[in-house]
Amino acid sequence: MRKKKKVPHYGNVKPINYQAIYEEKFYNILFQLRFPLMTVIFFTTLSVLILMIINNKADGVHVLNYFFHTVITLSTVGYTEGYDGNISLNRFFSSMFIIIGFPIAYLYGLVATVNVFMNSNIQEIYRYWRMYKEMNKLKGHYIIVKFNDITKETMRVLKRRKIKFVLIEPDRSKEEEIRKFGVDYYVFDEPHKREVLLGVGILDAKGLVTAFEENTQDIAVIVTARLIRPDKENFYIISTATNEGAAEKMKLLGANEVIVPSVTIGRRIASYILHPPSPTISKFLEKIAYGERTDIDIIEIKIDENSDLIGKKLKDIHMREETGATVVAIIRADGKMKIAPSGNTEIQEGDSLLVLGHPKALRRAEDFFERHIVEDKDEEKEQEEVKAND
Amino acid sequence: MIKWGKVWSDFFIVLALTSNVGFIFSHDPYQLIVAIGVNLIATVLKFGAKKILAAELLATALVADLHLIPATFLYFSGVHIPLAIGLAIGAAVANVISIVLLVVEIIFEYKSEEEY
Structure with missing residues (x-):
């Protein structure tokens, strides 16, 4: 039995x-x-x-x-x-x-x-064996499909940020190139197979990037990955598409973000025409937006409904003194954005804060907001009442 | 159909035990040379086998070798001959375990064949 x-x-x-x-x-x-x-x-x-x-x-x-x-x-x-x-x-x-x-x-x-x-x-066998031994321990990594110019650029940034990733490349003849480029973990296999994605630890991964030149192959990978990790919030899939129609299809099939290279480049060119680039400002913003700098970053922090910061003014919470990070914008629950809020701006329920600063300061800021989440609001009120009575 | 590769390796596994037991009872130098040769061959034949108990079989064979090699040295150097015999008995125990594992493996194989 x-x-x-x-x-x-x-x-x-x-x-x-x-x-x-x-x-x-x-x-x-x-x-x-x-x-x-x-x-x-x-x-x-x-x-x-x-x-x-x-x-x-x-x-x-x-x-x-x-x-x-x-x-x-x-x-x-x-x-x-x-x-x-x-x-x-x-x-x-x-x-x-x-x-x-x-x-x-x-x-x-x-x-x-x-x-x-x-x-x-x-x-050679020992080298691969050791690499896969390390790979099996990875958690919270990203899976990158296909080795080409697009993913190379992605990997370069991830490497600078010390984010771990596993590359899946169907073509074994690129082995030499991949090794020269300095990828830590790579497998040569068909990325649209479930056993391959499971083999590179998709169950513990944070996200997947697929950038084939052909839409059909991207779709196959997206569908397979989404089949294993159906939760869109916890597993992020980013893909490229050759046209808007395919991009829409990919989004419906489970991709979180789809980039159409030709559209993105065209818009970029138009924006340069509309706003002639200033060498300092636009480069600075670009670098923050595309994560090219390692000493400054921007993140979004959602105010928890149980946070005791709700109703307080920005100048009263002393976040900048404690963490070193700066609030550069507040997005209200209705989607309206308040850029460069003054110290008198009040934090409301459902707000999201855009916080700018050194990555370490940002981590401190995340901790700061987490610390201010109160488990039970009623309990807090009771405590306040007790205080008032005293 | 008989698998001749399996006959070959099983033959040496059993022969390793029998020749070892032969030495324990006869205390004969010729028998010792046969025993150690057969034991080494039985070990080598287990290299790279990808069966269920391959690792355990190889381990027991290595144990037998590591008993018999010092036993040979002690025996031919003429000192501590009782210790050499003792080591050979230890090797024989390892050989018996090896055969038990072999039988277990055969049962496993027989069962997995049934499932398909």
Whole structure:
């Protein structure tokens, strides 16, 4: 009787274990060594035994000499004869042994053993094995599909921000290029297969970027990924499309953001015409917007409905003194944006704050707002009442 | 149909035990040389096998080797011969475990064949 296992919603697919694939390659090398090593051991044992029988001596010194004699014969070194007395019989045996045993044990056994090691690039197998061993530990990483100019730029930024990612590339011939580029984790496989996505840890990943030149392939990847991680909030899929129609389809199928390169570039050009670029301001904003700078960043913080900051003025919460980050805009619950709010601006329920600053300051700011979330509002009120009574 | 590769490796696994037991009872140097040769071959034959208990089988074979190699040294150096015999008995125990694992593996294989 076997227990019925619970089938996951995306079907009964087993993830590919890339680490195990390379472990198996190593076992295959060992497997090839079986018969060569066996012949060497067999002929060595046989030779020692026959020498013991011929000479009728079984004490330690003689057995060691016979072993030595066998080894120097098999290895074609031949320093000296390992026996004393009964020379003619021993020489006759040695000649026969060299005629029969030498070709098999030396040419097949030893040469094949060396050959296996020479041809099996163990280093390469070990390198991949170690990489996949590390990859299996990743959590909160991003999956990037396809190695091309677009994803290269993405990976460059992610690397600068020390965000981990796994690259899936269907074309193995790009191995050299990928290694030169310096990608930490990569697999060569079809990204639209469920077992591949599971194998690179999609269940623990934060998001996926797919940037094929062809829409159909992107769609296949998006659908597969969304099938495994249906929650749009917790798993972010970004894709590229060649036209608006395909982009719309991709969004309906589960992509969070779809970028149409031609449209994006066209708009960018138009914006340069409309607002002639000032070398300092526009570059500064661009760098913040595209995350190119590592010393400044902008994030959105949503005010929790249980936050005790609601109803307080910005100047009273002392966020800038505590964290070093600055509130540059407030987005109200109705979607209206208040840019550069003054200190007298009141925080209301449903607000989102845009906060600018050094990434470390931003992390402190996130903690700051989290700390101000009160578990139970009634409890707080009770405490206030108690205080008032005192 | 008989799988000849399996006959080959099973033959050496069983022979490793029998030759070892032979040495324990005869205390004969010739038998010891046969035992260690057969044990080494049995170990090598387990290299790279991708079966359910492959790792355990290889481990037991290595244990037997690590008993027999010092036993050979002690025996031929002529000191501590009782210790050499003791080590050979230890190796024989490892060989017995190896055969038990082999039987377990055969049962597993038989069962998995039934499922398909």
